[in-house]
Amino acid sequence: MHQHLQWWQDLVLWHSDQSSMILVTVVRADGSTPREVGATMLLRFDLQQKWQQSDTIGGGHLEFQAIEIAQAMLIGREQRTGFVERFNLSARLGQCCGGVMWLLFEKIQPIAQNTISDEFQLTACYQAWQTGQSVLRHISIDAASTWQVGAHSAVSMALEFDQTDTHWHWTQLIQPYAMSVMIFGAGHVGEAIVRCLLPIGVQITWVDNRDDIFPLDLMDQVHCISTDVPEAEITHFERTGAILILTHDHQLDLQLCFEALKPTQQPFAYVGMIGSKSKRAIFEKRMQARGYDHRQLQRLICPIGIEGIHSKQPAIIAVSVVAELLQIFDNKK
Structure with missing residues (x-):
């Protein structure tokens, strides 16, 4: 690995x-x-x-x-x-x-x-x-x-x-790092996940629609992108990578889900969105109305992180999510 x-x-x-x-x-x-x-x-x-x-x-x-x-x-x-x-x-x-x-x-x-x-x-x-x-x-x-x-x-x-x-x-x-992750959202959880990923060797692309949101000490270590159209970055990201949706805007989260789960011959290795089971249910209804079928919806991981960890502290969420990503990529090696 x-x-x-x-x-x-x-x-x-x-x-x-x-x-x-x-x-x-x-x-x-x-x-x-x-x-x-x-x-x-x-x-x-x-x-x-x-x-x-x-x-x-x-x-x-x-x-x-x-x-x-x-x-x-x-x-x-x-x-x-x-x-x-x-x-x-x-x-x-x-x-x-x-x-x-x-x-x-x-x-x-x-x-x-x-x-x-x-x-x-x-x-x-x-x-x-x-x-x-x-x-x-x-x-x-x-x-x-x-x-x-x-x-x-x-x-x-x-x-x-x-x-x-x-x-x-x-x-x-x-060999180059096997795990590449595109993270949407530079809030507390996004920052905690980035800091958790860095020591294990991951190619990270970090996207947000707010200017000057990225911590200065991380900008030299991570590819940071400020853009008004975050969903457009998904089309350029390698399909062997993982997508994490962690923004402050539910409508933007939905738009990112639309883009990340589009029908394709090679789906992303992982598409995860922070949120509760009720948020997932609401999103599934919206996506079904747009023509997304059950198979596509099943690829969305929400809530994110390994089972049995319920804390909402950003650092603990980060450990749980990174552990889940390691399981995904370890199985693909």
Whole structure:
């Protein structure tokens, strides 16, 4: 499933700081393990020589030991710059999950020690990833990581690790976020949902018909649209995404429902509207009068959120709705 790739964002950001970094990646996992193959963390001493960590490979003794190795690589006590090490979580580390993990350690040198084209290549890959393209990383015992925009045909080899007595190589496809959400309404609930979605890695489009309604600290992280015709944005949104209708205007909510539930070969993955069962009943009557049939009306989720949570606090509504979205997208992976 999708995951929030903070390490990938920070790799591009830190790469311009002229400091060495250690990339630690789970390349194989047997049995019960705290993280999956492909989980990655990035480590460095920043410009003030303070320790920085981006993302996690599962915490516990495994991560502590990986950090010790990374620090040894950065200060020069460990001379190897790229290697794979096996960790028995039970015998070696005493962790109760008891599986076995193989970690790939790679030292990434400052830009000054690489070619300028490497920096341009990494930045270009990140920009392509932000627009929905996949990025392919390849590293072997003989060569450091290379990064390139990957064709969709490469998805079948998203994570590939081969190891023999004398050689190993690792291929990792960094895929765009799987979940995209278009949210209508920048009120308290809309803001709470956006803040709940951001840490898990979601492409968010946030729409409102009021100017200057979006919180300033979120405008750099979310695609915010102020428009007099919010319903028109639905026609440009990908059908694999989710629509959330949370506006302050019931008539606008209805217009958005008309647009989001129009007959189509590929319906949206999710169309949800905040409101009670009585609001839903009123909307169903209005939509039936416009010719919407039972099948189309069944696609509307209202009330929204997982069952058993009844609080109307925005932050709690947000947790409930995001949990419902995760269930929808997890089933589609």
